[in-house]
Structure formats: C-alpha cells, structure tokens
Amino acid sequence: MNAIELNNLSKKFGNFYAVKDVDLTIKEGEIFGLLGPNGAGKSTIMKMISTLLKPTLGTIKINGNFINKNLYKVKKSISLVSDYNVLEDDLTPTENLKMFAEISNIKNYKDTLDDLMKDFGLNIYKNKLTKHLSSGNKQKLNIARALIKKPSILLLDEPTNAIDVETSRFIREYIIENNKKYNTTIIISSHYIWEVEQICNSIGVIVDGKIAFKDNTENIYDKFQKLMSIYEILIPKDKFEDIVKYLEGFKDEILSFKTISTKKIIVELKNNDFVFPDYVEKRKITPNLEDVYSYIVKKDKKL
Numbered sequence: 211m212n213a214i215e216l217n218n219l220s221k222k223f224g225n226f227y228a229v230k231d232v233d234l235t236i237k238e239g240e241i242f243g244l245l246g247p248n249g250a251g252k253s254t255i256m257k258m259i260s261t262l263l264k265p266t267l268g269t270i271k272i273n274g275n276f277i278n279k280n281l282y283k284v285k286k287s288i289s290l291v292s293d294y295n296v297l298e299d300d301l302t303p304t305e306n307l308k309m310f311a312e313i314s315n316i317k318n319y320k321d322t323l324d325d326l327m328k329d330f331g332l333n334i335y336k337n338k339l340t341k342h343l344s345s346g347n348k349q350k351l352n353i354a355r356a357l358i359k360k361p362s363i364l365l366l367d368e369p370t371n372a373i374d375v376e377t378s379r380f381i382r383e384y385i386i387e388n389n390k391k392y393n394t395t396i397i398i399s400s401h402y403i404w405e406v407e408q409i410c411n412s413i414g415v416i417v418d419g420k421i422a423f424k425d426n427t428e429n430i431y432d433k434f435q436k437l438m439s440i441y442e443i444l445i446p447k448d449k450f451e452d453i454v455k456y457l458e459g460f461k462d463e464i465l466s467f468k469t470i471s472t473k474k475i476i477v478e479l480k481n482n483d484f485v486f487p488d489y490v491e492k493r494k495i496t497p498n499l500e501d502v503y504s505y506i507v508k509k510d511k512k513l
C-alpha cells in the first residue's frame with residue numbers, strides 16, 4: 211500500500227515556484243531519503259505533507275486519504291520534525307511531551323511518555339527547563355515529541371543537523387528501530403549523504419523544485435555504474451608524478467580527480483573511451499551515493 215502519494219504537487223510563493231509538478235509515491239514502511247541543494251524545495255514538500263502548508267496545485271494522499279478531505283485523520287497519523295523551536299522553552303521535557311500529547315488528543319500516553327524519556331536519556335534532565343538543555347538533547351526531545359503520537363508517517367527535516375556524532379548515531383539507530391518495530395513510513399532530508407545512504411531504502415533528488423531522480427537503493431548503484439565512468443587507477447612505484455602530468459593534459463575529459471595515495475587515484479571521466487598509459491592498472495568502480503548525487507545535481511536533468 212502507498213503511504214504517501216503526491217500528484218502534480220506545486221507550491222508558489224508569490225510568482226516563484228518552490229515546488230513544481232512533483233509526482234512521488236512512497237510505500238508503507240519505506241525509509242525515503244530526500245536529497246537536494248539548499249533551497250531545492252525539500253522543507254516545502256515536508257510542510258505540505260504534514261499539512262502545515264497548503265499546496266498551490268496538485269494533490270496529496272496519505273494512506274489513501276486526500277489531505278484536504280480528511281484533514282483530522284491525516285494529522286493524527288503524521289509527525290514532522292524540523293527545528294526544535296516548536297518546544298516550549300519554559301517547560302521541562304516531561305511537560306513539553308505532555309503538552310504535545312494533550313494538544314494531539316492522544317489517549318493513555320503515560321507509558322509511551324515514560325518510555326520515550328527513558329529511551330532518549332532525558333530522565334536525568336527531567337527537572338531542567340528545556341531552554342537549559344543542549345542542542346542535542348533538545349533535538350532528542352523534539353523527536354520524542356514527534357513520536358508520542360505514534361505516527362504511521364514520520365517526516366524528519368535535517369534531524370541531525372549540527373548534532374554531535376554520538377547523538378546523530380543514536381537518532382539514526384532509533385529511527386531504524388522505530389521503522390522495524392512499527393513499520394513507520396519515514397521521509398528524511400539531510401545534507402549528510404552518507405547518513406541517507408546508511409538508513410534509506412529509497413532515494414529522491416530534488417533540484418529547483420522538481421524531482422530529478424527517484425529509485426530504490428538496490429537499483430541506484432547498478433544504474434549509475436553504467437551511466438558514469440569512475441575508475442580506480444593503480445600506479446607503479448615512482449610513476450605518480452607522471453600520471454598526474456598525463457591527466458592534467460586531458461582536463462576536458464576529466465570530471466573529478468581524487469588522490470588516495472601515491473599508489474592510487476580515483477578519477478571520474480566524461481566517458482569510457484579515455485586511454486590511460488600502459489603502466490597503470492585501471493578498474494571501473496561503482497559510484498557511491500555522493501558521486502551519484504553530484505552527477506544528478508550537476509547534470510540537472512531527468513533520468
């Protein structure tokens with residue numbers, strides 16, 4: 211079953227299209243990574259799905275229900291995590307969670323609240339005001355807030371932005387666990403491509419308000435290995451400077467160049483016809499998600 215269906219979705223601010231003609235289907239239980247440069251339209255899409263913003267054109271269906279016709283039902287099933295300004299600074303973490311549970315009209319939330327406080331390691335701060343928590347703990351509380359209503363759809367807009375390594379890891383692991391336990395459908399936007407690569411089973415790239423690419427992670431790498439020409443070059447002893455000089459002579463043919471060591475470089479070529487000197491050993495390699503992302507964003511074309 212499809213959890214989220216966007217059809218012809220557009221959002222205009224004045225005369226400017228922040229999101230344009232987006233068609234997107236996300237299946238129940240999918241963890242979907244939404245990638246794109248700054249200002250591409252990721253947050254605007256998330257806000258429209260979470261009912262915070264009204265589309266200018268197009269439709270959104272959540273679990274088979276059109277948002278505009280079933281607003282109450284849809285709101286109950288979705289939580290959005292964006293920045294933590296939604297938290298009340300002068301309340302304690304427990305009071306914040308209680309307040310959100312009451313606002314969302316959740317019945318019998320006490321056990322869930324206790325579990326979330328424990329799971330997120332917030333019990334030790336239970337008598338502190340939220341304004342005195344660190345950014346990482348505020349973000350944990352913000353995610354706990356989103357989970358208190360046990361949403362079937364969780365929208366995470368840059369959830370680990372400016373969060374330390376351990377807290378980010380905890381958040382990622384918690385998201386995956388929640389997805390496994392409750393089959394929660396998750397959309398996560400992030401500028402940390404490796405993070406998306408780690409947790410998502412399907413990925414979309416948005417450029418200038420339009421979906422430039424979407425596929426599941428199993429297909430992406432095969433597809434782009436065929437489209438892209440990335441080679442690992444093994445260099446014999448004392449030949450490093452020679453190969454660098456050689457490649458410099460073909461600047462127009464080379465899209466990127468990364469030195470791993472004096473024995474190994476990774477080079478991305480415009481095509482597979484490039485001729486390397488005999489003394490190197492070359493091996494075509496599978497691109498990683500960052501390579502794929504750069505390719506899509508640079509080419510800025512529908513694949």
Ligand SMILES: Nc1ncnc2c1ncn2[C@@H]1O[C@H](COP(=O)(O)OP(=O)(O)OP(=O)(O)O)[C@@H](O)[C@H]1O
Nearest residue numbers: 223227228229246247248249250251252253254255
């Ligand atoms: N309320 C608004 N009024 C006018 N323009 C807006 C508004 N909200 C967003 N925009 C514009 O719409 C475009 C898309 O913004 P959005 O926040 O969706 O991008 P994003 O992909 O989430 O970017 P980032 O990665 O920087 O968070 C941007 O050009 C932004 O300036």
